[in-house]
Amino acid sequence: MKKFFVFLAKTIGSVVGLIVLVVFSIFAVARFSDGPIGNGPPIEMVTAGPFKTGELQVGGDEPDWSFLKDYPIVQFQLLDPPRSRTTFIMETEGRIFIPSGYMNSTMGKIWKHWPMEAEKDGRALLRVDGKLYERKMVRIEEGEILNGVLGELSRKYAGGFPVSQENIDSGDLWIFELEPRKN
Template identity: 55%
Template sequence: MKSFIKILGGFVILVISGVALAFIGARFADGPIEILAGGPFRTGELQPGPEPDWSFLADRPTVEFQLEEPARSRTTFVIVHAGRLFIPSGYMTTWWGRIWKHWPYDAESNPNALLRVDGKLYERTLRRIESGSDVAPVLAELGRKYGGGDPVPQDALDSGYLWLFELAPRR
């Protein structure tokens, strides 16, 4: 029995160490590693000029973005509405959201970000959207794309459970 407990304890320590190393190592990567926040972008070509036609992202599941401060990158859902880009952040009122979701608060402090799509970098400003004529269609598209077709209820936004940001061009 003592051998089993030692083996189990060693296995648990090994798993915890492996997870910790993955989280720490991801911070040094060029961008996020799936759901793990990554380091700042080191590759990609900055795209100056006019705003692109974002319709090619309408059915793309995720994009990568990096906040200016702190300089960490993430993978996130992306919503295209009326030629503009939006990203959601859910779970904001849950205990795991408080542990996992720091970037929305960081974005409110410093909204400057980079979006990376297909090796191209776009300077963006994250603007939180809490009301207005864009909310209902963005929630409907969020539901279509990620929620099995049902629109995300307005209450998710009103309660603070869901935050929406527009990835507006940086001026």
């Protein structure tokens, strides 16, 4: 019987060790990849390396962002620190916005550092369909535009369940506008 428990302990230890190794490997590979990896949660939610590919869009007028109305996700990269991630995006009145929810939750406090980093230095790149757009992330906490932004957040990601200004006022939901960046 003792041999069985020793065997069981070794097997469980090996399985746990293998899981830890796989998770560590995913995080390590992601940090050196060209943007977020994976084709769906949870892997695509892992913070990844800086963009290495993409056609930088320069000059001219601001793009017509209405094509993002029904895009479920996009990728963005902060310039400092140079890391990328996958996120939701909302388009309202020709302007684009990125949400960060669960900011007051324990998991949000552990997992989400990018909102504070974006507030400190909002320089970012947005990557959509292989095109890179230089942007500046600016946190929005009030204003009439938020009615449309929260409506879009509700429509696209909350199944129509209303998302209110109270979520922003409590600090649980942060909204960033991706404004044009003038280097």
